Amino acid sequence: MHDNYSANFILKGFTSILIGIYILIGSYALKTLLNGFLIDDNPVGMLSVEILEILGITIVFLVLLFSSLALYFSGKRVAKRNDEILFNSQTKTILRKYIIGVVIIFATLILVKSRGYLYYITPTFLLLYSLLLFLLKNKERKNLLILSGLCLLLAILCILIPSYWYSSLAILGVAHLTYGVVVK
Numbered sequence: 001m002h003d004n005y006s007a008n009f010i011l012k013g014f015t016s017i018l019i020g021i022y023i024l025i026g027s028y029a030l031k032t033l034l035n036g037f038l039i040d041d042n043p044v045g046m047l048s049v050e051i052l053e054i055l056g057i058t059i060v061f062l063v064l065l066f067s068s069l070a071l072y073f074s075g076k077r078v079a080k081r082n083d084e085i086l087f088n089s090q091t092k093t094i095l096r097k098y099i100i101g102v103v104i105i106f107a108t109l110i111l112v113k114s115r116g117y118l119y120y121i122t123p124t125f126l127l128l129y130s131l132l133l134f135l136l137k138n139k140e141r142k143n144l145l146i147l148s149g150l151c152l153l154l155a156i157l158c159i160l161i162p163s164y165w166y167s168s169l170a171i172l173g174v175a176h177l178t179y180g181v182v183v184k
Contacts (some may be wrong), residue, residue, distance in 0.1 A: 011136075012183040015074040019067045020029035020176030027065035027169035030056060035056065053113075060109075064102065094136065101132040126155035126172070143183050150175050 010021070033055055079086040087095070105128045112124050130151035137144040154168040 009023070010074065010078070010091060011071070011179075013180055015070050016176050016180030016183070018180075019071040020173045020178075021178060022063045022066045022173075023176060024170060024173035026059050027166055027173060030169075031166045033059070046066040051062075068102075087158075097136060098132075101135065105132065106126065116162075117163040120159070122168060123155040126151045126168060128159060129172075130155065143179070145180055154162050 024153040033052065075091070076086050105125065108124055108128060109121055112120055130148045133144050133151065139146070151172060154171060158164050158168050
């Protein structure tokens with residue numbers, strides 16, 4: 001049995017494809033929700049702002065939950081195939097980093113929203129996600145630097161063009177899909 005987290009909890013192949021699909025579905029759901037709020041004839045326009053915020057946070061939480069479950073089940077499958085323990089010392093370390101990173105991302109996004117900087121929610125998410133990918137990469141997974149750099153570039157574009165938020169999230173989803181297909 002070897003104690004190596006690069007064999008477990010990896011962001012490549014089918015896992016990355018699933019995460020890309022979840023990001024695409026979540027960003028489309030958020031865009032549809034917000035566009036429905038702006039149209040007078042749409043029933044979503046009748047909802048209060050608080051309910052829309054709860055729906056938006058729920059969509060983001062579901063994307064995070066399904067992405068985390070994809071990572072977990074992929075790691076579990078790889079560990080079982082290699083006859084290893086899923087939660088060894090190094091995977092516990094990477095799991096702690098992941099949980100701390102996700103909590104920091106959510107806390108920062110809630111802080112940005114509560115301060116009223118709604119145009120900076122997506123760039124903040126992309127910057128922090130880029131940092132999380134950078135911190136979770138290892139020597140064997142230098143390809144994560146490409147995704148991290150793309151997130152950084154998309155964050156800068158979102159800061160310059162605030163209405164580019166949906167396109168940036170869609171590009172991130174497609175990048176995860178592509179990463180999953182290319183990196184095996």
